[in-house]
Every structure is written in structure tokens, then in C-alpha cells.
Amino acid sequence: MEFGNGSAILPGMRPRILIVDDLKEILVTMRRYFVAHGFDVDCASEREEAEALIGVNEYAVVVTDLQLTPVRSNEGLEIVRLLHHESPQTKIIMLTAYNTEEVEKEAGKYGVSSFLKKPVPLPVLRDAVTESLGR
Amino acid sequence: MGTTLLEAILEPGSLTPMFQPIFNLGGIGLKLHSYECLTRGPRGTSAESAAVMFEYVRRKREEVSVDRACVQTAMQAAALLPSEPCISVNVHVRTLVRDRDFVSDLLRMAEENSIAPWRLTVELIEHMCPCDVQNLWRALDELRTAGLRLALDDVGSGQSNYSMILDCQPDALKVDAYVVQGCHADKHRVAALESIVALARTFDSQVIAEGIQEPADLDTVLGLGINLGQGFMLGKPMSIQTLLKRSQSFVAPMACARA
Numbered sequence: 571m572e573f574g575n576g577s578a579i580l581p582g583m584r585p586r587i588l589i590v591d592d593l594k595e596i597l598v599t600m601r602r603y604f605v606a607h608g609f610d611v612d613c614a615s616e617r618e619e620a621e622a623l624i625g626v627n628e629y630a631v632v633v634t635d636l637q638l639t640p641v642r643s644n645e646g647l648e649i650v651r652l653l654h655h656e657s658p659q660t661k662i663i664m665l666t667a668y669n670t671e672e673v674e675k676e677a678g679k680y681g682v683s684s685f686l687k688k689p690v691p692l693p694v695l696r697d698a699v700t701e702s703l704g705r
Numbered sequence: 706m707g708t709t710l711l712e713a714i715l716e717p718g719s720l721t722p723m724f725q726p727i728f729n730l731g732g733i734g735l736k737l738h739s740y741e742c743l744t745r746g747p748r749g750t751s752a753e754s755a756a757v758m759f760e761y762v763r764r765k766r767e768e769v770s771v772d773r774a775c776v777q778t779a780m781q782a783a784a785l786l787p788s789e790p791c792i793s794v795n796v797h798v799r800t801l802v803r804d805r806d807f808v809s810d811l812l813r814m815a816e817e818n819s820i821a822p823w824r825l826t827v828e829l830i831e832h833m834c835p836c837d838v839q840n841l842w843r844a845l846d847e848l849r850t851a852g853l854r855l856a857l858d859d860v861g862s863g864q865s866n867y868s869m870i871l872d873c874q875p876d877a878l879k880v881d882a883y884v885v886q887g888c889h890a891d892k893h894r895v896a897a898l899e900s901i902v903a904l905a906r907t908f909d910s911q912v913i914a915e916g917i918q919e920p921a922d923l924d925t926v927l928g929l930g931i932n933l934g935q936g937f938m939l940g941k942p943m944s945i946q947t948l949l950k951r952s953q954s955f956v957a958p959m960a961c962a963r964a
Binding site: 626 | 709710751754756757758760761764765
């Protein structure tokens with residue numbers, strides 16, 4: 571079997587980011603926006619897809635929705651936990667329409683750098699991504 | 706919500722088979738030993754990368770359905786190959802353990818595509834220890850009885866370890882690229898390769914070096930008595946169309962029987 575690998579932030583390279591949201595329309599819009607602003611963008615619409623991408627590639631930043639399906643709630647936190655253990659250098663930005671203090675506290679424990687309430691204007695999200703990269 | 710990635714993977718016609726040659730390295734020039742059939746997922750999705758697709762499939766615990774789809778795709782494409790080369794297909798150990806009909810269905814797919822069992826090797830891949838060894842042994846017996854050969858994939862990494870070698874007693878050990886790459890300049894990698902070669906001798910198994918990318922590594926594995934290899938330096942995975950164009954330049958194998 572073959573295995574690929576990708577590096578996130580080598581000098582001179584575009585930062586590689588992963589965007590996770592169950593709404594494909596949002597992913598299409600975000601991908602277009604961030605590619606236009608100099609990022610390499612991967613997208614995932616399921617938790618397992620995001621986890622697989624994180625297992626194979628390295629990301630400078632992961633932007634994830636908290637709730638990825640109506641049934642399995644707070645799956646974004648599972649992604650955050652995985653990143654905390656397997657890719658602690660990756661910056662994490664969490665988006666949610668229903669954030670509670672409890673969830674925010676939990677996410678903070680696993681190194682989430684920003685917690686943004688949806689809907690988030692794209693320039694605001696880009697600022698958060700840029701800031702998390704220390705730019 | 707749109708289509709899930711799994712649904713996209715299982716959509717008929719969405720998988721692309723790719724064939725990577727495995728060569729006999731000894732003697733003058735390279736001689737084709739067999740082709741490993743790899744699978745790429747749907748274009749324009751994360752699963753276009755095989756590594757991502759199979760990691761996703763394992764996390765979804767959907768190895769059975771996707772292995773079935775990959776084997777079906779491989780057989781249909783392999784049926785188009787000239788001169789009836791040997792081919793290997795990847796199957797998760799978990800699939801063999803869970804799906805009691807998998808082997809009979811694999812044999813049926815082979816027959817439907819006019820692929821004789823002696824041409825087939827099942828490459829066993831595993832990322833979790835099999836919990837039901839009895840079921841695994843039953844499936845492996847069925848494969849052997851039908852005349853297929855067994856290879857253990859990724860030896861030296863992950864779960865392809867001693868217990869898997871003991872449980873599967875494979876005809877071939879495929880040494881993971883992690884062990885092979887850079888071996889010409891690393892005595893520890895050489896030691897690992899030597900131990901695998903010695904182990905294979907005891908089990909009467911062949912050794913196949915994966916991921917050969919440098920002439921110096923090729924020389925080293927040959928020096929250790931490893932006569933089978935694959936890697937980008939020797940031949941990249943090719944689509945069936947490319948392979949049909951190039952197949953004239955390879956020497957067809959006489960047989961895949963153990964040397």
C-alpha cells in the first residue's frame with residue numbers, strides 16, 4: 571500500500587488548512603475564498619473524513635464546525651481531541667451556531683485557539699486563521 | 706446534506722484501478738513478476754488519495770464493502786491485461802474475519818473475469834489485531850485451497866508483525882517502504898531487512914521490497930538476497946490504459962510459483 575504525506579508550513583509554501591463542515595455549500599464557498607487568499611485548502615464534511623485527512627496530512631490550521639450531524643452532536647470536539655493528541659502543533663478554530671460556555675471550556679482544554687459564533691463573515695474567519703498562524 | 710464520501714466511493718464506476726509492477730530483480734534486466742492492483746477513490750474527493758480513502762474506510766469500519774468494491778474493480782480491469790500476468794489485490798484482514806462470503810465471492814469475481822486462481826495473490830493488510838483468529842484461519846484456508854497465494858503487506862510497520870506472520874504464514878512478506886528506503890546508508894535498516902529475510906527463509910516465504918526509489922537501495926536489497934521489488938524507481942502505478950500501451954516492453958512471467 572502506498573502512503574502519502576503532506577507538510578503544512580514549509581518556508582515559502584502556502585499554509586495548508588483543513589475546513590470541516592457538514593454543509594457542502596459552505597465548504598465550497600470557504601475553499602474558494604481561502605484559496606484566493608493564498609491557502610492550500612482541504613475540506614471534509616464528515617468527522618471520519620476529517621480524521622483520515624489529519625492522519626495522512628499535516629495542517630497548519632483546522633477550522634471545524636462543532637456540530638457535524640444533527641444526530642451525532644459535538645463531533646467537532648472529537649476532531650479537536652484527535653488533533654490535540656496527534657498533531658498538537660496544528661492550530662484549531664471552532665465554529666458553532668450553538669456554543670455554550672461548557673463546550674467552549676472543553677474545547678479550550680484541547681487547545682482551540684478561537685471559538686467563533688456562526689454565521690462568521692469570511693474576512694473575520696480569515697483574520698482568525700492568520701492570527702493563529704502568528705502572522 | 707449531500708452524498709457521503711462512503712456513498713461516493715461505493716458508487717459504481719467511481720474507483721480507478723492502478724497497476725504497479727513487481728519485478729524479479731535478480732539476473733540481467735528487470736523481469737515482471739506480477740502487478741499489484743491499487744485503487745484510487747472518486748476524482749475530486751479526499752478519497753482520490755488511496756491513503757486517505759483507506760484511513761477513512763477503516764474509521765468508518767466499512768472495510769468489507771469497500772474491499773469488495775476494490776476487488777471487483779481490480780478483477781474487471783485485470784481481465785483486460787494481455788499475457789495473463791499474476792496480480793495481487795489488497796484485502797483487510799478484518800474483511801476476511803467478518804465476511805464469511807468474501808472468499809467465495811472473490812473466487813466468483815475471478816471466474817467471471819477469466820482470471821485463474823493461480824494468478825492471484827491476496828495481500829493482507831491490517832491496522833487492528835484480528836479478534837477472531839478462527840475466522841481468519843478459515844478464510845485463509847479457503848484461499849489456499851482455491852490455489853491463491855497470500856502475502857502479508859507492510860511488514861515491519863503497524864500491525865504486520867510477528868503475530869500476523871504466525872497467524873497467516875504467508876507465501877510472501879512485503880517489506881514496508883519505511884524499512885527499505887535509505888537502507889543503503891543505514892545499518893539498522895539493513896539489520897531489520899536481514900532479520901526479515903531470515904524469518905522468511907524459516908517460513909519458506911518470498912520477500913518483496915516495497916518503495917524502492919534509489920539505485921543504492923536496490924543494490925542493498927539485492928545484496929541481502931531479496932530478489933523481488935517494487936517502487937517508483939522501478940515502475941509507478943499505471944492506469945490500465947497506460948499499462949496496455951507499455952506492456953509490450955515487459956517480459957511476461959512464465960509462472961508465479963514459488964522459486
